[in-house]
Amino acid sequence: MPVMTYRQALRETLREELQRDPDVLLIGEEIGAFEGSYKITEGLLKEFGPRRVRDTPIAEEGFVGAAIGAAMLGLRPIVEIMTINFSLLALDQIVNHAAKIYGMFGGQTSVPLVIRTPGGGGQQLGATHSQNIELYYSFVPGLKVLAPSTPAEAAAMLRAAVRDDDPVLLLENLGLYNSRGQVPDTAEVAEIGRAAVVRPGRDLTLIGYSRMVSVALQVAERFAESGVEIEVVDLRSLRPLDRATLVESVRRTGCAVVAEDDWLTYGIGAEIAATIQEGAFDHLDAPVRRVAMAEVPLPYAKPLELAALPNVTDLATVVEQTLRATRRVGA
């Protein structure tokens, strides 16, 4: 099983999908000659030509909408939006069109579209370039929203997204592009709508997605040294949300902490906490806690940015407090 980066896993999968299906084409800003702002599409213009790898003007609403229209006629476009922040320029096309066209016309035409876009702070890019606004899309029926946390998941989810007949938003993460991991060479196709228990444990359920899964695993590793077994659940699919897997885990462990890279108020963690209280109320030994970004526009200055973003120490602190609240650890 080869080891590769998240970036390489995405690139190799794009290449395979372009080779596999002549209806697949890439559309986006600077994906061709520039080879992608984050070099995900490196080499693909050279290999597949400008018909399959189409550079666009800076016009998110226009080219995302064009990809939707092309998908309605049966092409399978994969759009790159340079960062999720810029997807706001295409919000009307994603929310009012991609998500609605199948249902609004009575199921007569589907929109087999993939939108790949990275979120993530921590790069000192300032307030408008560091957001995690996947919630905006996770809120909308008709869309499917995936958030891979590893190179293997990135490949398997991208494959699933391309082969799915609905609009799928693949949330990548700037902080993960250089992360490495084993990627099976068996062309795995992820099942959309399923969470995964990525580390089993009996003492506490730690729930995250995208970058926060690796943070959660580091915390679990740290607690394992003192004999505390933390179960880590990777949400993987933000819509549909696999509530059953979450609740089943919390019913066993009796407590939960959610690690999210977005803002707390009305965030993804709020939905998770509400799900847990409804599905595992009688099993809870402590309140469900959320670890999330400070509620500020993310500042540029490094100390401020670092303070605002959730990290291993933050998560470990809240896990510790939650375990104490259950009276299973410490006094």
Place this chain on the structure above:
Amino acid sequence: MAESPVPGTTAEAEPGPIPDLPRKRRPRSRKPKAIDGTEPEQLLEYLRLMLLIRRFEERAAQAYTQARIGGYCHLNLGEEATVVGVTQAMEPTDYLFTNYREHGYALGRGIDPGRAMAELYGRTTGVSKGWGGSMHMFDAQARLMGGYGIVGGQLPLAVGAALAVSYRGSAEAVVCHMGDGTTNIGAFHESLNLASLWDLPVVFVVVNNQLGMGTSVEQSCAEPELHRRAAAYRMAGVRVDGTDVLAVRDAVREALCVARREQRPTLVEAVSSRLRGHSVVDPARYRTPQEADAAQREDPLPRFQHRLREAGVLDDRTLADLQSAVAAEVTRAAAFAEESPHPQVASLFDHTYATAVANESRRLPADALFDVEAPACQ
């Protein structure tokens, strides 16, 4: 497809012999003449379609005020010449994207008026199975790729459809209809730029009825000659009298030729007048009585009828036959809609996703997320 008369009306639509007319201005010749190369039979078919749209829209307004139709209801009254000109210039294999003022375009594409009316009534037999309503009619067979309720939303989609046609190298073309107000929104400019930059076979048709809801073109457009906006994208832009069905047809036909032959987009501006308010419930108080009178004088139906009489194509009897035929057709359409079933609540979750997916929510407002006794997820 729209050029063949709807079954059941063929006999009535035949021109038949032209009798002497008891009118002041009799046609010079009793022999029906072609106009600009369009044969009498075709001219009468255009008139029939215009009359059908007029009658359909009047019936829709009536049903709306009787609360048989919900939501918004925007009518093509006064725009019949543009609607018929645009749709009759298209090949059956061409694709049409429209805005929310679209009932006439559905009829013009040959969609059965019963299915269009049933959509307004929200019934399962409607073109969009009752999921779209007035603003969102879609029919894959007629290649009506949807009416869109968000101003400008259909433009990038039409560009994408043209991209798919171009990608496959096929001979189809795309027509994208919009109102004058749309030419101020960002999607308009992004779409025209993309279409020209990528050499796409798409025709943008701006129906300039001179009012975006209640705001005039002069109040909203720095360049009120909307066809000139195409120049910014090195695209041909033409202005045509939207009350002249033949002029609209010819302009759109020529643009479609250019789209197919040269893979180049065109902007066609068709200038006309809305006979009534923005929607059925709009009393149009922003119009002076003089402006309202002017709109009535621009009514394309009397104009076209007069032109056909002058050419000896139309007489009183033929007109009366056409009118009674479309009246009967619209009555049948309304009855069909009325008698069609409402969708079952059980079908509520049928159209969220095209590809079935694990853990798709199927809960109704009062449903619990979890069965308290079992871990099954709703």
